[in-house]
Amino acid sequence: MTSDFKIVEEAKRPLSMHPKKFGLWLFMITVVMIFASLTSAYIVRQAEGNWVVFELPMEMWVTSAIIAISSISMQMAYFAAKKDALEKVKLLVTITSILGVAFLVGQFFVWGALVDQNIFLVGNPSGSFLYILSGLHGLHLVSGIIFLIIVLISTFKYRVHSKNLAQIQMCTTYWHFLGGLWIYLFVFLLLNH
Numbered sequence: 001m002t003s004d005f006k007i008v009e010e011a012k013r014p015l016s017m018h019p020k021k022f023g024l025w026l027f028m029i030t031v032v033m034i035f036a037s038l039t040s041a042y043i044v045r046q047a048e049g050n051w052v053v054f055e056l057p058m059e060m061w062v063t064s065a066i067i068a069i070s071s072i073s074m075q076m077a078y079f080a081a082k083k084d085a086l087e088k089v090k091l092l093v094t095i096t097s098i099l100g101v102a103f104l105v106g107q108f109f110v111w112g113a114l115v116d117q118n119i120f121l122v123g124n125p126s127g128s129f130l131y132i133l134s135g136l137h138g139l140h141l142v143s144g145i146i147f148l149i150i151v152l153i154s155t156f157k158y159r160v161h162s163k164n165l166a167q168i169q170m171c172t173t174y175w176h177f178l179g180g181l182w183i184y185l186f187v188f189l190l191l192n193h
Contacts, residue, residue: 024170028177031140035133035181039188042129046192052124056193057113063106064186070099071179074148078172084162086155093152093168096175100145103182107138126193133185137178144178147171 017025045051077092111131114120119127151171154160160168 018166020166021170021173024174028174031177031181034136035185038129038133038136039185042133042188043192045125045129050124052119052126053193054114054117054119054126056189057110057117059106059110059113060186060189063103063110064183066099066103066106067179067182070096070103071176073099074172074175078165078168081155081160081165081168082162086158086161089155089160089168090152093148093155097145097148097152100141100148104138104141104145107134110134130189130193133189137182137185140181141178144171144175147174 073092074096077089077096080086080088080092111134114127114130119130121128121131148171151160151168154167
């Protein structure tokens, strides 16, 4: 008794990702490459000499704490969205936005403290790199705050909820990325100033 068995291969499901999430990841990879090249240039230029050594302003510690706390509030907002706690989402995204603005204001105080130490954008490359790294990160943080405001508006329009998490998930990912990027830059500057 012979029976013929046919082996039928099941169609493989292709890997898929939301196109906007894919675009966000490509953008973040680009940003990583920009900052990697800048920090590499920092190390190369520092090795050439003529490098002014100065203390990083205390305000940088404060801004680093602010960005870390904002990352926690953003994650809590995402968890609240998964539970359809929209009032909590609104509150936490608002807090995250305020903390983001506080970070930017804190960066201006950092720059003021640098000026008090006679460290300027133009002059010794050590100061120039610090202004450029922090300024470029601040520019990206502005885009993150705009994204937060868009998510907040969407939440008020009931477009963010447990069955529609893509937007807040992307915003959370981007915000964590910005926070992680700042912590990387801060530690890099602490170790290489």
